[in-house]
Amino acid sequence: MLEQNLAALPIILPLIAAPLAIILGRTMPIWILATLVSGCASIISLQLLDTVLTTGVISYAVGGWQAPWGIELRIDTANAFVLVAVTAISTLVLLFSKDSIVKEIDCSKHALFYTAHLLCLAGLSGILITGDAFNLFVFLEISSLATYTLVSLARDKRCLTAAFRYLVMGTIGATFILIGVGLLYMKTGTLNMLDLATRIDLYDSSRTINTGLAFIIVGVSIKLALFPLHMWLPPAYTHAPSAVTAFLASTATKVAVYVMVRFIFTIFGASYVFHSMGMETILMLFAIIAIFKCSYTAAMQKNVKSTLAYSSVAQIGYMVLGISLVNVTGLMSGLLHIFNHALMKGALFMAVGAVFYRLGSADISAFKGLGKRMPLTMAAFTLAGLSIIGVPLTVGFISKWYLVTAALEQSHWFIAAAVLGGSLLAVVYIGRILEAAYFQEPDEANVAKISEAPLSMLIPMWILVIANIYFGIDTSFTTEAAQHAAELLFQNGQVMEVKP
């Protein structure tokens, strides 16, 4: 029984736990519940990934209604791989948030935080494993609404305008996706992704489908914060509570990248999107601009959180660039970077959260002298920062290696050079923070309150840091999964038969 329904559990568990959390009312039990649920979800998703890698695609008919009429949950390597990253990060962030939110969110809102977090997790898991285009939109809305709530929970009142901005932009994005899906439905009369894929082939040159593609790509680009549609992201990440930022930065936009991959490769088909519509040029152009422009902006920021937020936009550029290269290695590097970037950004934002916990500020000036005062936190920040830069023996190097290899495979020598050049900008923005931490004396006023972060924050942070290094050396797990996923996606809908 359980085994058969395993596929649905990553959505069901947090969805049931979320209202329970409100009923429980007291912070401690809610925290335990949320962490347990999220932990279970990550174990289940590991199990799912294992199944998918060994026996192939899992198809699950919700409520027993068979596809294409009913909603299908469909797990293949691509979404199982991202699901593992999302649920694992969620669990670690929940561990981290127990102490972190005490400083940043009013006590009365703690229950709300955990509820929204669980809803967001349910939404993200739903986006990942659903095999239905409209259902994907529904889950996207669930996760987005939960996200707006999460962002607006901070004590800092600036989070409200940031959340409102996010809400407006996010809603536009979601509406575009809805319009796009509606257009597809209009032409094909179906919403199941596989069904869509086979039918869209018949209408390739239809204006309706073309318009649908445009709406969906733009909508998803807003959601994943592709330059120049990224303006909602930096304020939201900067003013949200640190635990929320750590979670969102390493999951929400990454799931949106996955949505883009899914729409392009599974539903529309790579040959239509890239060869007939020439979408790769647009994506490549914006990705390259994102890498340079946002890395540069990141180096100009005074606040460490917004530095990292801009860095996230730049890193999304790398993922989109991987997709736009239109080969297996490129797509693989994109998927791999979703996972790897979650590891590094998670660790970085947790470190910033720990600093915020002690100092109540995430400005660079607050980092002065922390190398001595918070050695473990800053060591974690340094290692994760090296990973963002892409120093060998970290996951960042692995992603970069595959991305450049992919560019060279397509003989895009300039793209390869641009990727490497762009990664140098990371040296600047990470270096500035490290210089403050290790070379400057702390302000007199702050000296008294600085001490090492509590263990409950250090442990999840260091788990991520160690993962950064472990997966940078022993790459077999991540690269195999990403490679497999990319190959499957490229073979397109035809190979993925309706009944597994």
Next chain:
Amino acid sequence: MNIWQGFEPATLIALSICIPFIGAILVIATGKSPNLREASTLAIAALLFTIVLAITDLTFSGVGQRLDLIEVFPQLTISFSVEPLGVLFALVASFLWIITTIYAIGYMRGHNEKNQTRFFCCFALAISSVMAICFSDNLLTLFIFYEVLTLSTYPLVTHAGNDAAKKGGRIYLGILLGTSVAFLLFAILGTYSLTGTLDFKAGGIFDASHSKLVLSCLLVLFCYGIGKAAIMPFHRWLPAAMVAPTPVSALLHAVAVVKAGVFSILKVMIYIFGLDMLKELSTTDVMLYIGATTVLLSSCIAMTKDNLKARLAYSTVSQLSYIVVGALLATSIASAGAAMHIATHAVGKITLFFCAGAIMVASHKKNISDMVGLGRQMPITMTAFAIGAISIIGLPPMAGTWSKWYLVLGALEADKLFIVAVLMISSLLNIAYLLPIPVKAFFYPQEGQNTPWDKHDIKEAPLPMLLALTITSMGCLALFFYPQPLLDLINLIPGISTQLDGGR
């Protein structure tokens, strides 16, 4: 060294990399007690040297040694193997680590430096990555540890922690990381996508099927990507790194870091391109002349510097380009000279740096103009300085003679008279900026001091420092009279020989 006899060759390689690493941990563990800490560093350094000697023995007896670790990318593993050029570099680095440790003990205490534990720890880490570079079996491994070396020496460069150190550190990290990521990694990935392999192979991995134009571009990328070789215009990090404490400048910037750079260049030229392929590339000559320009220009800049360490830094830039020039001449004998120069320049330059540090500790003088008449106070240091200077210039009876000899022979064999002229002019420039220092120290009186010399004037640096600089200056002499082991080692490198072509 017989204690290592029972060990597998692969174990020895692993040990040579792990032992300094363990040393770093030991240093942290014993950080509370300086005596214990420094004793353990010394013991580890000595242990490492015996291991490298054991590896050398095995190399001479022709035992193949290989150690594969983990497969990072498909068909690309982190793996190590022993080849003669690496052994040569490992010997130099591990031997000089012992001496530098002795010296550093005297310097760090005499100079009352802070954070000594961090210093000795990073030092050991740097040596560990140097060993890994020496024995790396492919470009990926070399690149990984090249970066590790950059990062582990960064805290050493910025040891002082003040604004000057911060600025120096920025330039250091910026140029070294920048060139390695933007050019070297690009070149490595380009090589990989062309050939599908990154292994060092005798005779190179490129063949006639690869476009000459692309290979020419790759050559330029490699030369500039290996920023540690300090070819102009990417040489600025070397003078910038001179803000570091003198033992660091000595070992890392006269021996380990810069030599890791030129070693990588030699490795790439010999084992990736292959000398025969190199001769056919259009950019080889371009880079050769850029190298030659670096030799001359930086000698000229050195002459304008009054700060002793800065002058030595520019002298290093110039000497490094000797090795680059030697590699790019693409004849077997010039490459032999280049390899030899790794060793001879190391002993010569480290002597000079040791002297600079000794002068700083004993008489707190940094500028050359203040060192007039210093020979009275510091006769041993100044004698050692003279020996080191003569070795760098390349005059008998010092070690530098041999490498310069082979380099010039190589240039003649390649019919590049221009390079011969450059090498000769450079020697003259070396004389002009190095020799006046000991000459003025000995033969010019200090201002306001007209009394005859009296042994009470002597105010030398602490004993460990004197010991260290005496040993290295003796080394300059010894390598002149007994260069044979070194030559034997170089002759083991496939395709490289110290014989002129007639000897084939």
